Amino acid sequence: MLSDQEMLQICRKYDIQCPMCDTTKDFYRLKRDMVRPQKSEGDGHPTEFKWGKAGFDSVDPKQFFFGVCPKCRFTGELDDADFRQASKNVDAFRSNYSPEALRQHLTFSATGKGLTHSLGSLTEDTDPLVKVMAQFFLGIYSQCLRQRIIHGNVARYYLRIAWLCRDLERFYPGADLEAAAARFSKVRKRWQKGIPENKDYPAVPKL
Secondary structure, three states: OOOHHHHHHHEEEEEEEOOOOOOEEEEEEEOOOOEEEEEEOOOOOEEEEEEOOOOOOOOOHHHHOEEEOOOOOOEEEOOOHHHHOHHHHHHHHHOOEOHHHHHHHHHHHHHOOOHHHHHHHHOOOOOHHHHHHHHHHHHHHHHOOEOOOOHHHHHHHHHHHHHHHHOHHHHOOOOOHHHHHHHHHOOHHHHHHHOOOOOOOOOOOOO
8 A cells, every 4th residue: 555655656646526415535547658558458458667756667557547526436447537527517517417317326425325335435445456346336336427438438447347357466366256245246236236327238247
């Protein structure tokens, strides 16, 4: 776990207001050009990184991919300026999302039950692998709240979950993938009930 001082060496700190429930939280986004892939596999998976600062080779850049609201658990990419600046025009941002799906999402938040509560608790897990995986699944769920699904975003998030599994030895030494998977198996029924219906799915996203 990096200290705040270490975070500020490689990241910019952003104060972001959740566009769905107005809760504000600080997030750390990697500074531009702080880390670059040097070698990659055929599907883009980086096998070697070059950091702009020494001493961070054991840090997984995917840990700085998402901002997760601490209250309603809506999740957006930290590199997405529309998400970071959504509070400047909340109505315009929300207009991209299904009103019915948002009502269900905020009901989950208000009652402390449902899919977002279950996945949200895993974003605070002591196992860093479970924590990052939960963020990606919340990112997929948040994309599914849209009126029109952006297939490329959902595909990118699933691909990066696959990269997490390939990066165990490098970034998560000692992680037990089977134990991590077992933590998510308890959420599967809530996922099936909580993913909004949408005719745009090529296939319904699964956990």
